[in-house]
Amino acid sequence: MMGTTTERKVMRRRIYISIILALLLVSIFIFSVNAGYSKIPFVDVVKTLFGQGSAQDTLIISQFRLPRIVIAVMVGAGLAVSGAILQAVSQNSLADPGILGINNGAGLAVMLYISYFPSTLDVPVMFMPLIGFTGAILTAFIVYGLSYSRKEGLLPNRLVLTGVAVSAAVAALMTLLTIRLDPENYQVVAEWIAGNIWASSWQYVFALLPWLVVLGTVAAFKVKTLDILGFGDQVATGLGVKTEKEKVILLVVAVALAAACVSVSGGIAFIGLIGPHIARRLVGSGHRWVLPISALIGALLLLVADTIGRLIVQPSEIFAGIVVAVIGAPYFLYLLAKAK
Amino acid sequence: MKTKELSQLKTRPVMATVILTAGVGLLIISAFVGIAVGAADIDLATVWDALLHYNKALTTHQIIWELRIPRVLADMMVGAAFAVAGAVMQGMTRNPLADSGLLGLNAGSAFMISVCFAFLPGLSYNYLILFSFLGAALGCFMVFGVSSLVRGGLSPTRLVLAGAAVASLLTALSEGIAIYFKLSQDLAFWFAGGVAGVTWTQVAVVWPWLIGSLLAAVLMSKSVTILSLGDDIAVGLGQNTTRAKLILMLIVLILAGLAVSVVGPVGFIGLIVPHLVRYMVGVDYRWIIPCSAIVGALLTLYADIGARMVNPPYETPISVIFALIGVPFFLYVARKERRSL
Numbered sequence: 301m302m303g304t305t306t307e308r309k310v311m312r313r314r315i316y317i318s319i320i321l322a323l324l325l326v327s328i329f330i331f332s333v334n335a336g337y338s339k340i341p342f343v344d345v346v347k348t349l350f351g352q353g354s355a356q357d358t359l360i361i362s363q364f365r366l367p368r369i370v371i372a373v374m375v376g377a378g379l380a381v382s383g384a385i386l387q388a389v390s391q392n393s394l395a396d397p398g399i400l401g402i403n404n405g406a407g408l409a410v411m412l413y414i415s416y417f418p419s420t421l422d423v424p425v426m427f428m429p430l431i432g433f434t435g436a437i438l439t440a441f442i443v444y445g446l447s448y449s450r451k452e453g454l455l456p457n458r459l460v461l462t463g464v465a466v467s468a469a470v471a472a473l474m475t476l477l478t479i480r481l482d483p484e485n486y487q488v489v490a491e492w493i494a495g496n497i498w499a500s501s502w503q504y505v506f507a508l509l510p511w512l513v514v515l516g517t518v519a520a521f522k523v524k525t526l527d528i529l530g531f532g533d534q535v536a537t538g539l540g541v542k543t544e545k546e547k548v549i550l551l552v553v554a555v556a557l558a559a560a561c562v563s564v565s566g567g568i569a570f571i572g573l574i575g576p577h578i579a580r581r582l583v584g585s586g587h588r589w590v591l592p593i594s595a596l597i598g599a600l601l602l603l604v605a606d607t608i609g610r611l612i613v614q615p616s617e618i619f620a621g622i623v624v625a626v627i628g629a630p631y632f633l634y635l636l637a638k639a640k
Numbered sequence: 641m642k643t644k645e646l647s648q649l650k651t652r653p654v655m656a657t658v659i660l661t662a663g664v665g666l667l668i669i670s671a672f673v674g675i676a677v678g679a680a681d682i683d684l685a686t687v688w689d690a691l692l693h694y695n696k697a698l699t700t701h702q703i704i705w706e707l708r709i710p711r712v713l714a715d716m717m718v719g720a721a722f723a724v725a726g727a728v729m730q731g732m733t734r735n736p737l738a739d740s741g742l743l744g745l746n747a748g749s750a751f752m753i754s755v756c757f758a759f760l761p762g763l764s765y766n767y768l769i770l771f772s773f774l775g776a777a778l779g780c781f782m783v784f785g786v787s788s789l790v791r792g793g794l795s796p797t798r799l800v801l802a803g804a805a806v807a808s809l810l811t812a813l814s815e816g817i818a819i820y821f822k823l824s825q826d827l828a829f830w831f832a833g834g835v836a837g838v839t840w841t842q843v844a845v846v847w848p849w850l851i852g853s854l855l856a857a858v859l860m861s862k863s864v865t866i867l868s869l870g871d872d873i874a875v876g877l878g879q880n881t882t883r884a885k886l887i888l889m890l891i892v893l894i895l896a897g898l899a900v901s902v903v904g905p906v907g908f909i910g911l912i913v914p915h916l917v918r919y920m921v922g923v924d925y926r927w928i929i930p931c932s933a934i935v936g937a938l939l940t941l942y943a944d945i946g947a948r949m950v951n952p953p954y955e956t957p958i959s960v961i962f963a964l965i966g967v968p969f970f971l972y973v974a975r976k977e978r979r980s981l
Contacts, residue, residue, distance in 0.1 A: 394801060398808075446971060457797055458974065464804045465970045468907065472963030476956065490819055569808055613820070622816040629809035633786045636794065636802050 314583045314593075321596040325373070328600065332369050332607045333361055367502050371564060372606040372620065373599040374505070376571055378512050378561040380598025381519055383572025384579070384590055385554040388526040389547050392456035393577070393639060394632075397558030398569030399460055401443055401467035402436045406559040407567055408470050409435025411477050411489055426507045432563025433556050440555040442466055453533055454547065491566070491619065504564050511560035518553050519591055526550070526587040568621045570628025571598050577635065601627075651922035656931055659920060663934035667716065670941050674712040675704055678948050682708075706840075714838040714902050715944045716937035717850050719909060721899040723936025724857050724929055725892045726910020727917070731864035731925050732888050735796040736915070736973055740776070740896040741907020743799065744806035748779025749900035751810040758821040765845050765901075773897030780893060782806045797974075835903050835944055836955055846898055853894045857929050860888055864925035906959040908966025909936055915973060 334345045340357050347353045348361050379397060386395040397403050413431045443466050447458040478489055525546050528536045536543045558572065575598035576590060583589040605623040612618055676682050682700050690704040722740060729738035740746050752775025756763050763771075783802045787794040794802060817823070863884040866874045874881050899906070913936045914928060921927045940958065943965075947956040 399801070399804065460801060461797055461974050462971060464800060465967045465974070467804075468963055468970075469967040472960040472967075476960045479957065480954065490815070618816055618820070622812045625809050625812035629805045632805045633782075633802055636798050636805070637786050637789045 310584070314589055317582050318593065318596070321593065321600065325596060325600055325603070328603055328607065329369060329373070332603060332610075333365050335607055335611055363501075367505050368606070369603060370505050371508070372603045374508055374512055375561040375565040375568065376575075376598035376600070376602030377595035378508075378515075378557045378598070379568065379571040379602075380575025380579075380594040381516065381591055382554045382557040382561070383598075384576035384587070384594045385519060385522075385526065385550050385557075386572065387576055388529055388587065389550050389554070390454065390456050390459045391530070391532070392460055394460055394573065394635065395456075395463075396570065396573035397436075397554070397562070398567075398572060399467070400463035401439050401470055402555050402558045403562045403567055403569065404467045404470040404474065405439025406432035406436040406562040408439075408474050408477075410563045411474055414489060415477055415481055428504075428563045429507055429511050429560035433559040436555050436559030436562070437552065439466060439470060440551060444551065453544070508560055508564050511556065515553050515557045515560075516595075519557075522546075522550060522553070523587040523591060526591075527585075530585065565602075566619070566621055568602065568624055570624055570632060571601055573635075574601065574628055574631055577631075651924040651927060652920070653927065656921040656927035659917075659931045660934060663931070663938060667934065667938055667941070670938060670945075671712050671716070674715065674941050674945050675708040677945050678703075678708065710838045710840050710843045711835050711944070712941065713843050713847075714835050715941045717843070717846060718835070718899045718903050718906070719913075719936040719938070719940025720854060720933040721850055721895040721936075722906065722909035722940075723913035723932040724854060725895040725899070727914035727925065727928050727932040728857055728860075728864055728888050728892050728895075729910070730914050731868040731928070732885055733799075734868055734870065735799055737796050737800050737911065737970065739907060739909075739911035740892070740899075741807075741905060741909075742911065742970075743803040744779035744783045744810065745776040745893065745896040746779070746900050746905030746907060747807035747810040747814075748777070748782075749773070749775040749897050750905040751775050751814045752778065753901065754814040754817045754823070757823055758817045765841055769845065769849070769898060769901045772901035773893055776893045776897040776900065779806055779810060780889070835958060838902060842902055846902060849894065849898055853891050853898070854933055856887075857891050857895075858926075860884070860891065861926045861929045864888065864929065865923075868923070868925065904957075904959065906962055908962040908970070909940060911973070912962075912966055912969050913939060915969070 330342070330345060333349070334340055334342055340348070340360065344353055344357050345361070348357045353361070382402075383396045386397065386400065387393055389395075409431050410428060412435075413428075443459065443462050444454070446466070447455055447462040449455055449458075478486060481489060525541060528539055528541050529543065529546070529550075531539075533543050562568065575594040578597050579590045579593040583593050602620060602624065605627065606620040609618040609620050609623045672684055672687055675687050676684055680700070680703060682704065686700055687704060690698075690701040694705060695701050725745075726739045729740070729743070730736060749772040752771040753768060756768055756771050760767075783799065783806050786802050787799060793799075863879060866877055866879045867881065867884060867888075869877075871881055874884075913932050917928050917931045917935055921931055943958045943961045947958050947961055950956045950961075
């Protein structure tokens, strides 16, 4: 495959892009650890990261900032990969876990859970992604079922439209729940819905990690299938891919990724849409590159959003989800206007 | 093609007249029921008595006058406003999925109102309505602004997506404001579409505007019919499309702004009602618009009565009820109209 000079150029470009993105992520990571209500000089940040910091710095960084940053990176990466898979499976470049109602489905389940077990302390955090996944997978199957036609298979356009509609219904149920909560729980839930990365403790990092590792690995093994699905069902079937079965597997992977992320971070939309789009622009449409680059871009986006949210109205914060919506909605509209 | 277009132009004036006359009668009867039903059930005789001989000393009379009557009036006003706004939008944009909720107008209003709550507390209701209108205009401008950048405009499906994106942006901002300023759950209830706290002041401020814009919509209804045939035909029939669209859009913004300022961003009324009405009276908007007002008022009144009865003493927000009815309806319309989407 790697014969011609152009291909070598493309390859080199992809590697450069990966390196640049990774460097960006590292520098924003360091900046983010440094930024916040209590300023910690850069030198001390580096010292602390290598275990040489003062007790107070170590506390602030290791107990509050680091887990939050790690969560932002994980959630951003997970949502972006989920979006990339959904876009490939539905053959619709506007698909994204937020638009398809998957985020809301996970959210509703987590909300039910929070309202019936108000003190989240005595329920293992480990269950959160699982609860979210249950709600998300139910929602996803409803959306899938409603946009599937026996004659034509999965209809890309109907999928997004159905997603928007089902999402609205789930949001209505969430509203119903929020109103019934007592004010204290209400504040928690309202913040969660708005996408506050409130779960900033190592517990949540460890709750989310196995999901990302397992699902990410599965996704990595499926890159060829994702590419082939892009040719359309007929070609894919001709190439010996069991399209419907593969689609269902991939959908479950994408839904599980999004649900696990959302159950930790709350309602964060648009990352799953934007990440893959930018990735495809940078490295073309092959999923071997699109998936990892999407993950990098998603991580970058959410980390930047969360950092902006932390800095803009000190000592208070704006939630990452809101910052993402402010950046993401215009981009989505631009894509809508541009796409044929 | 010709025959198809002609056969599509079926109208049923008789049916429409029946809806208008019977509908008004039904509204009056239902209003009494709406006044009687609630956390404290009151029999119809007492309602009648309270209307004729208001006695301040009686608690039931106070409940009826201060809580129930404004609420029932608000139901009807809001229902009519959302329904007519939806009918006009569906007609002029030829988009079966048009609705002030789906196209971001409601979210815009709600956003501006939350801005008022946060930054201008104690603003008089008149100004609140003005801001609500501006907010609807903001949402509308964003969605149709994107649409106007595309040659030939966005397809109905894409318009809905644009609406969803704009709505999610504006809602995120509203939520941010609500959380940041610790605006209590009341604002949440209002966002959820509550008619529970409607006061006489609101009713008094809203009704002249409402009647005015409903009348304007009825007067412009012929233009809506012409626009619904498509721009080419409309121009051929000597319609000044740009001017008509601007006036109609203004009417829609006022209607949506008014309604949202009273009950918050309730979606789907404007989607469901015009479809039901078109099914009954045909495709002439001279009938569709007045009938939508009546049917919208009725439907919202019943939704609110339902909202009080679902699980007392809790109130279910009407937005939830309409979303749960509206979503299957939306999916049905989307399936049925697939050719044109």
